[in-house]
Amino acid sequence: MDTNKKFDNLMKDYLGDISEKIDCEPEMLKQIEEGIKNSEGKAGHSRNNNPYKNFFGLNMKRVALIVICFVVMSMGLTVMVSAEARNLVKDAYNSVISIFIVKETKDGINISEVPDTILMDQSFSGQLDDRNITSEEVKKKFGVDLFFPNEFGGRCTKIISSCITTVYQISYRESEDLASKLLTGDQDALFVSLKNKKKNTLGCVYFDNKSYKNFWIYMESAAQKPAETGKMLEKIDIEGVQCRYTLRPYAEYQTKQYSTVTSDDRTIKGSGEDMSKEPYYIGKYYYIKWTYNNVDYTVRLENESDYDDAKEFVGVYIKELKKWKSK
Numbered sequence: 001m002d003t004n005k006k007f008d009n010l011m012k013d014y015l016g017d018i019s020e021k022i023d024c025e026p027e028m029l030k031q032i033e034e035g036i037k038n039s040e041g042k043a044g045h046s047r048n049n050n051p052y053k054n055f056f057g058l059n060m061k062r063v064a065l066i067v068i069c070f071v072v073m074s075m076g077l078t079v080m081v082s083a084e085a086r087n088l089v090k091d092a093y094n095s096v097i098s099i100f101i102v103k104e105t106k107d108g109i110n111i112s113e114v115p116d117t118i119l120m121d122q123s124f125s126g127q128l129d130d131r132n133i134t135s136e137e138v139k140k141k142f143g144v145d146l147f148f149p150n151e152f153g154g155r156c157t158k159i160i161s162s163c164i165t166t167v168y169q170i171s172y173r174e175s176e177d178l179a180s181k182l183l184t185g186d187q188d189a190l191f192v193s194l195k196n197k198k199k200n201t202l203g204c205v206y207f208d209n210k211s212y213k214n215f216w217i218y219m220e221s222a223a224q225k226p227a228e229t230g231k232m233l234e235k236i237d238i239e240g241v242q243c244r245y246t247l248r249p250y251a252e253y254q255t256k257q258y259s260t261v262t263s264d265d266r267t268i269k270g271s272g273e274d275m276s277k278e279p280y281y282i283g284k285y286y287y288i289k290w291t292y293n294n295v296d297y298t299v300r301l302e303n304e305s306d307y308d309d310a311k312e313f314v315g316v317y318i319k320e321l322k323k324w325k326s327k
Helices: 005-023 026-039 083-094 133-142 172-182 187-193 304-326
Strands: 069-073 074-078 098-105 108-115 121-125 156-171 198-208 215-219 231-238 241-252 256-261 269-271 282-292 295-301
Touching: 121 172, 133 198, 156 172, 156 304, 172 187, 172 256, 172 269, 198 304, 215 282, 215 304, 231 282, 231 304, 241 304, 282 304, 295 304
Parallel strands: none
Antiparallel strands: 069 074, 098 108, 121 156, 156 198, 198 215, 215 295, 231 241, 241 282, 256 269, 282 295
16 A cells, blocks of 8 residues: 555544544535535636635634545545645644653553643753852742751751752643753743743752661742642651652653754753653652641652651651741
């Protein structure tokens, strides 16, 4: 079977699936049918006398590619694709690549192949130098009072801090372009220019000298739109604070390199996840979450077996947090 024949069959199958979902008024169908009858035996039509021109004014949000002619017959829907329309559709099809995302369903964790235009929440992180930023600046920018002490409880030592911006409902394609711009552009200005809703998070990794494990702790203003919360496993009380124990699947992808050239011809390189290839590992992150004084806190566990150590870590942190807030 030649390429055009395969393509025609593909389009017929696709339109067969969506034809029942197209919302079309009976009067519109009547106009189309009358137009077909009136045009029988004619070799072609001019642009200004096109019986199908109103048909393409339909609200066809579910139709991905609208450069197609429909001929409505008494027994159903027959599709005719011109060579020009076929080429336009092929070009649009080739410009879309597939990416692989992880979804949790009632049957378990699955890998789904979706177009790179699908909208999802994407996070962009960078190192936070909290030695060169005042508490007032943190409060103004992030809406929280920063509490990442160098050490606390006589057992926990700070390793590194970060700031994370989550952009809601952005496509993978757009996020790659944004990541490239962030290498050289004014990051704050770039995020502000986005129409998407966003939220800012502060993060810090601590080494617990008692359990010899690392724990990530995040804090963000509770007034912001929350991101995906994950599956609730248990509600627990730690130091008089109601906490939630949750899990969320995650995927690890191959690394993709990208670069951008500055105005003075310097090349700056970066890297990110290559979601155009299937993830090589799928795992689960476990979290202990709580809200205190209008700030949302999250501690991330690397493994489910870290649960008891993480609860102890959270208890020590909450004790220190309460002392600091009472000053």
